[in-house]
Amino acid sequence: MATSCWNCGAGVSARFCPACRALQPPPSDYFAIFDLPRRLVIDGKELEKRFYALSRQLHPDLFSRRGAREREYSLEATAVLNDAWRTLRNPVSRAMYVLKLEGFDIAEQGSKEVPPELLEEVFELNMALEEMKAGDDTVAPQLVEARQRFEDMRDEVDHSLGDEFAAWDTARNRDTLTAIRGLLNRRKYITNLIAQANEALANVSDRV
Amino acid sequence: MAYSDKVLDHYNNPRNVGSLDKNSPSVGTGMVGAPECGDVMKLQIKVNDQSGVIEDAKFKTFGCGSAIASSSLATEWLKGKTVDEALAIKNTDIVNELSLPPVKIHCSVLAEDAIKAAISDYRTKQTKRVPAAQTVA
Known part of the structure; x- marks a missing residue:
């Protein structure tokens, strides 16, 4: 995720720019949005903890007075986060997701x-x-x-x-x-x- | 999503449900499945060894209405066709006949796979009989 901030151009490898604190565009990878490595064994408690923490951190209400771009990113991030949570918390959907990422498409076989x-x-x-x-x-x-x-x-x-x-x-x-x-x-x-x-x-x- | 009248008709009055003797050399059995929806389909044909015409066809499908209708229709079409003609049946023919919506196209693919599997099983059995047939000729 190491790119430069859309707002101030500083190097960013996190959710928020370390220089100007602007919210960055969310990753589309479900593991990445949780800052987790792509692993099939997941600690459910830890995932839940991260889900609630991130939900609070990225909640669109917190960005209502920020610029249009950050408001948009918070909506996007929240949507990805919810999908990621639903997919990763269940071992079966998690495995299907990893299979897809690894090039095995289960629905098309x-x-x-x-x-x-x-x-x-x-x-x-x-x-x-x-x-x-x-x-x-x-x-x-x-x-x-x-x-x-x-x-x-x-x-x-x-x-x-x-x-x-x-x-x-x-x-x-x-x-x-x-x-x-x-x-x-x-x-x-x-x-x-x-x-x-x-x-x-x-x-x-x-x-x- | 509503099923078409033809799907409903095949679903409510499935044609040719049952089974044929899978150990008979004149019978070909195709067993296929769609893991994504958990369907299983068995389709069997009985071929006249002289004429190569499919005399009988039976199926048994555990799955959704479209899968049942697709295999029911397939058995109707198979009867009276030669094995080669049967191979020409395409899943799109089934889609058109039953007006299957895009999400149910895989059911017709399953039926086509079942036909091909049954024919392939029949042909495998026939080639195993070839040595005996050749000594006659």
């Missing part, structure tokens, strides 16, 4: 990148769930059990994600990112199944 075994497994699980949903109300315990199984699967994925996050932070290996993307795909399928099990259970309890 083709189906070919999903391992066939995973598709088979998800298909079978969906079939079983559908059968249970079509059954009478006595299937509720089965649904609860299925949901528990899916939740256990999700917890396993989250555990593996944690390991891979730490591995990427230390070694910055692209293979780790590929593994993370695979885990995120798997997680997405599993959370879908959990949502469906919940929906089915809600219907069952409606009928009872």
Whole structure:
């Protein structure tokens, strides 16, 4: 971020110019706006602390009597900060963001990148769930059990994600990112199944 | 976002839901998925070995209405076509027929991928049978 101040021309590498105190344009990088390195493992408490501190520091109300340019920057900075907070506080969206920054676009990948075994497994699980949903109300315990199984699967994925996050932070290996993307795909399928099990259970309890 | 009447029709009355014997050499199975929305689509074709015409097609899709409609429509189109004709089906044909909005185009891509995967599976099975066929010829 080392550039020169738009206002007085002094060298700036911070949020405010050290010479004239003018607010500088915000970075668009979510890690940069928090002054954090690009890491997958984040201390949630620390992130929250920074979020509230920065929200106060950059709040548009504080700039209401400053020039148009600073008012604009404070609005922009606040918008980036809010997006950054929403994205980085959640491990899944944080990982997707890092994948995107590192050139893996998760939303544009083709189906070919999903391992066939995973598709088979998800298909079978969906079939079983559908059968249970079509059954009478006595299937509720089965649904609860299925949901528990899916939740256990999700917890396993989250555990593996944690390991891979730490591995990427230390070694910055692209293979780790590929593994993370695979885990995120798997997680997405599993959370879908959990949502469906919940929906089915809600219907069952409606009928009872 | 509202679904078009055609999407609703396929969604409410899906054609050709079911499965074919995936171990049969005349059956090709395509299983594809879209991780970003969590969809899974299985599409199968049964090909007449003599004529190369697709005699039957079945699908089962777990996903949104557009994904279900796209695969339902695909099975309707596949029946009666030769394998080569089937390969010419483009996702844009599905988009046009179902009036899919831009955010649902990936559902049609999934259906095209499923067709291609099913055909490729069928062809793989056929080439494995070639030695036997050649001894006959």
